[in-house]
Amino acid sequence: MTDVRPTTDAESVLHTLFGSDLGGHEQVVLCQDRETGLKAVIALHSTALGPALGGTRFYPYASEEEAVRDALNLSRGMSYKNALAGLEHGGGKAVIIGDPDTIKTEQLLLAYGRFVSSLGGRYVTACDVGTYVRDMDVVARECRWTTGRSPENGGAGDSSVLTAFGVFQGMRAAARAQWGEPTLRGRRVGVAGIGKVGHYLVEHLVEDGAEVVVTDVRAAAVERVTSRYPQVTAVADVDVLVRSPLDVYAPCALGGALDDETVAALTATVVCGAANNQLAHPGVEKDLADRGILYAPDYVVNAGGVIQVAEELRGFDFDRAKAKAAKIYDTTLAIFDRAAADGIPPAAAADRLAEQRMAEARAPRVAGVPHQVRQ
Secondary structure: OOOOOOOOHHHHHHHHHHHOOOOOOOEEEEEEEOOOOEEEEEEEEEOOOOOEEOOEEEEOOOOHHHHHHHHHHHHHHHHHHHHHOOOOOEEEEEEEEOOHHHHOOHHHHHHHHHHHHOOOOOEEEOEOOOOOHHHHHHHOOOOOOEOOOOHHHOOOOOOHHHHHHHHHHHHHHHHHHHHOOOOOOOOEEEEEOOOOOHHHHHHHHHHHOOEEEEEOOOHHHHHHHHHHOOOOEEOOOHHHHHHOOOOEEEEOOOOOOEOHHHHHHOOOOEEOOOOOOOEOOOOHHHHHHHOOOEEOOHHHHOOHHHHHHHHHOOOOOHHHHHHHHHOHHHHHHHHHHHHHHHOOOHHHHHHHHHHHHHHHHHOOOOOOOOOOOOO
């Protein structure tokens, strides 16, 4: 008689990795350094287009299984993001488990750098939630495959600058598709999360003449923005924001922002923000389309940061990187056109275009011969 037992979290993670459409990852590395307290997951989804590139997230996950799932989801998203950004990079992501305010140390970051270095260039890391330029400077002491470093250490600095610029370009494209003009002037835009990227996005919106409403769980972040831009309005929380009269909703915090309840409550007719993995579950993209809400796929519009750090590998030139990030406008419009032509939501159209580029890259590869890793 077969022993039947409940499926554990670990088993559901393995199913995601090996047995579901959301898996297909090439490699997942579990890293531990007891001396420094490091626990990390490095997930390589695809190297079809080149070495995997993606940031390091430092976050107090509720469990190791949750951390693995996040690394799997984020790395898959990076494959699609890098493909549509036109980069010669596949997708990867790393997560460090723990509260960065309490456990992050120089020795822990150095230990993490050694793990990244052990992959021999298959994974190139950068900043993400909970990690900063100064952290990448430390990691780079042990790992040459580190981007997002400070200019004085040969890097490009804060990638949030071009992330916000790219989101703004995507928002201009959505305005063009929805209202006929590539401007947010006179439109009411709600920004949820005004941290590393969100406060730069507010700057672009104010300069473009938008009416901006913001919210953030941190009072200091709200104070920083409203003191600089007195014309910006703040509301108590995300629930209040999404129910406010808006033309555009910009989720710029953590993922899962577009769930059933939020989509039902939205007054905005455009969603375009910097957060990764905004769709809480499959089917949300259709719900948005059914309500007449134009969704600019997150991994398309927030690619400015990864464009910036990829340029760092070539010898960074800000103007060159910004020019490439400006093309997010054209890419976003192309996705809207493809969605309309195929009768599918923009998220599905973006996926098709990204998958097409990755498939074309795999086709000519000689079996057993990997992409050359840049030294």
